[in-house]
Amino acid sequence: MxxxxxxxxxxxxxxxxxxxxxxxxxxxxxxxxxxxxDHSCAMKNVPEWARKMGYNVEIEEVDxxxxxxYIEKTR
Amino acid sequence: xxxxxxxxxxxxxxxxxxxWTGAILLAVLNIALFAFSGHPWxxxxxxxxxxxxxxxxxxxxxxxWAYFQNPSHANALTQNVFTNGGSIQNIGxxxxxxLATLLAxxxxxxxxxxxxxxxxxxxxxxxxxxxxRIAFGCNIGAYFSGIASxxxxxxxxxxxxxxxxxxxxxxxxxxxx
Amino acid sequence: xxxxxxxxxxxANQFPYGxxxxxxxxxxxxxxxxxxxxxxxxxxxxIAFGFVLQKARxxxxxxxxxxxxxxxxxxxxxxxxxxMIATIxxxxxxxxxxxxxxxxxxxxxxxxxxxxxxxxxxxxGMVIAGGCASGTLMRVGEGYMMLWLTLIFFIxxxxxxxxxxxxWNEVFISKSPxxxxxxxxGWGVAFFGQLVLLGLIFIFVEWYEYKRFNAKN
Numbered sequence: 466m467x468x469x470x471x472x473x474x475x476x477x478x479x480x481x482x483x484x485x486x487x488x489x490x491x492x493x494x495x496x497x498x499x500x501x502x503d504h505s506c507a508m509k510n511v512p513e514w515a516r517k518m519g520y521n522v523e524i525e526e527v528d529x530x531x532x533x534x535y536i537e538k539t540r
Numbered sequence: 541x542x543x544x545x546x547x548x549x550x551x552x553x554x555x556x557x558x559x560w561t562g563a564i565l566l567a568v569l570n571i572a573l574f575a576f577s578g579h580p581w582x583x584x585x586x587x588x589x590x591x592x593x594x595x596x597x598x599x600x601x602x603x604x605w606a607y608f609q610n611p612s613h614a615n616a617l618t619q620n621v622f623t624n625g626g627s628i629q630n631i632g633x634x635x636x637x638x639l640a641t642l643l644a645x646x647x648x649x650x651x652x653x654x655x656x657x658x659x660x661x662x663x664x665x666x667x668x669x670x671x672x673r674i675a676f677g678c679n680i681g682a683y684f685s686g687i688a689s690x691x692x693x694x695x696x697x698x699x700x701x702x703x704x705x706x707x708x709x710x711x712x713x714x715x716x717x
Numbered sequence: 718x719x720x721x722x723x724x725x726x727x728x729a730n731q732f733p734y735g736x737x738x739x740x741x742x743x744x745x746x747x748x749x750x751x752x753x754x755x756x757x758x759x760x761x762x763x764i765a766f767g768f769v770l771q772k773a774r775x776x777x778x779x780x781x782x783x784x785x786x787x788x789x790x791x792x793x794x795x796x797x798x799x800x801m802i803a804t805i806x807x808x809x810x811x812x813x814x815x816x817x818x819x820x821x822x823x824x825x826x827x828x829x830x831x832x833x834x835x836x837x838x839x840x841x842g843m844v845i846a847g848g849c850a851s852g853t854l855m856r857v858g859e860g861y862m863m864l865w866l867t868l869i870f871f872i873x874x875x876x877x878x879x880x881x882x883x884x885w886n887e888v889f890i891s892k893s894p895x896x897x898x899x900x901x902x903g904w905g906v907a908f909f910g911q912l913v914l915l916g917l918i919f920i921f922v923e924w925y926e927y928k929r930f931n932a933k934n
Contacts, residue, residue, distance in 0.1 A: 475653035475657075475863075477657075477856075478847055479712075482787055483713070503650055505859060506774045509556050514789060517789070526646075529645055529647060529648055529731060544730075556772065559792055561773055562772070562799075563799035563802070565773070566799050567801075567802035567806070568802070568806075570806075571806030571810070572762075574807060574810055575806075576758060578822055579824075580807065581766070583850040583851060584850050590872050590875075591879070592876060594876075595876055605883060607883065626759070629760070629763035632761070632767060633767035633851065633854040634857050635763075635767065636766060636767025636768040636770075636858070637857075639738050639739060640771035642732070642738055643736075645729075645731040645735075647734075647859070647860055650862060652862050652863050660845045660863075661846055661847075661863050662866065664842040664867055664870075665853075665870025665873070666842070666874040668849065668850065668867075668874060669876070669877065670874045670875070670878040671840075672839055672874075673882060674835040674882070675838075677826065678849055679778065679843070679850060680849075680850055682824070682832075684777065684796070685803075685824040686824045686825075686826070688804045688807045688823075689807055690897060693825070693827065693832050693895075693896070696828050696833060698836075700834075700837050704781075704836060704837040705782045706840075707837070708782070708841040708845050709782060716845055
């Protein structure tokens with residue numbers, strides 16, 4: 466049950482989602498990945514992808530225009 | 541600020557709308573603009589005017605180019621940002637987006653992160669600018685408005701933009717990530 | 718969509734700035750309308766387009782890029798829906814002009830090799846720059862400095878393209894026809910055919926996404 470974090474601040478689409486996809490592949494079931502983003506479009510497409518994959522997702526708005534997306538690898 | 545906790549405020553002002561909501565509203569806006577002005581939505585033609593105005597101010601003579609022999613382009617050369625409808629509309633897009641982010645309390649200046657982003661921005665901007673001129677439009681003028689106008693060029697544009705996007709994706713993963 | 722949690726951290730509230738900007742935008746609109754009502758309406762349309770693009774995070778670039786890169790087709794499908802609705806509205810405007818015997822309005826441009834070359838260039842550019850024309854303008858408004866740079870070079874590229882336009886015109890464009898589909902196929906076949914084709918593409922990309930996501934697991 467480890468927690469990992471990737472920094473995608475300042476990255477434009479589709480880089481945050483590509484980095485997330487790559488990172489999630491390395492994780493074990495039960496691990497959590499926290500993606501830091503400040504791109505409003507990625508704040509929508511990263512959680513959307515994760516939900517399509519069947520993962521648990523939570524979004525926290527940590528600052529103005531900045532979010533942390535928590536993705537739990539469920540399978 | 542109690543009203544900012546109101547569910548309706550959250551739904552309309554704070555949270556993102558669905559893609560479908562966006563699709564329906566953009567289509568309706570495009571139809572309304574077409575009905576009102578006689579021309580569907582386009583974005584990149586005013587960019588060539590902005591460039592030409594600056595070039596002229598620097599001492600260039602764009603009016604001698606074939607492009608500016610077209611009556612509506614020639615007319616635009618005599619205008620400025622505040623009298624050209626397309627330019628006003630483009631500035632409106634920037635400020636409309638700013639308005640939406642501010643009302644949602646999500647505005648943030650995002651600095652350039654690396655030299656790779658600088659190269660990508662310069663190269664991407666040049667390719668889009670040049671490409672849109674010779675192909676008669678961008679994602680909006682050729683793809684959205686072109687196909688909706690039932691023009692064959694819109695369909696051909698979409699097929700080749702997809703090929704371009706495929707090449708661009710390979711380049712992005714290899715060099716710009 | 719699930720709810721977005723707010724952090725406990727005390728943050729600046731930008732809402733008042735938004736309201737102030739709205740007031741400024743309205744005042745400019747009023748000034749413009751005194752100059753020319755046409756300009757004021759274009760101003761209002763621009764603001765509405767920008768607002769909707771940002772709120773919906775609508776991205777035409779992603780409609781081409783995501784199927785290739787991430788396998789997601791939600792924006793592709795959304796664009797197809799927009800195209801279907803716009804086709805219906807546009808056709809009504811065009812057909813009424815046709816019935817009156819006027820030239821049919823719309824974005825109908827010469828189609829040829831220049832279309833293909835320009836579109837490929839545009840397709841590459843929008844993916845590496847992270848936004849097309851509408852996306853660039855919207856992200857400029859969101860405070861994305863990378864796209865401020867993109868916009869500057871977008872303008873340079875446009876000027877460059879305008880300078881070379883004479884050559885392209887001579888070699889390709891002047892020899893290419895403008896093809897308005899109803900002229901070739903008839904109004905009924907062109908209109909309904911286009912809607913059916915868009916519908917088929919919609920079904921295809923939905924199936925494509927299903928396949929991509931299920932092949933991975």
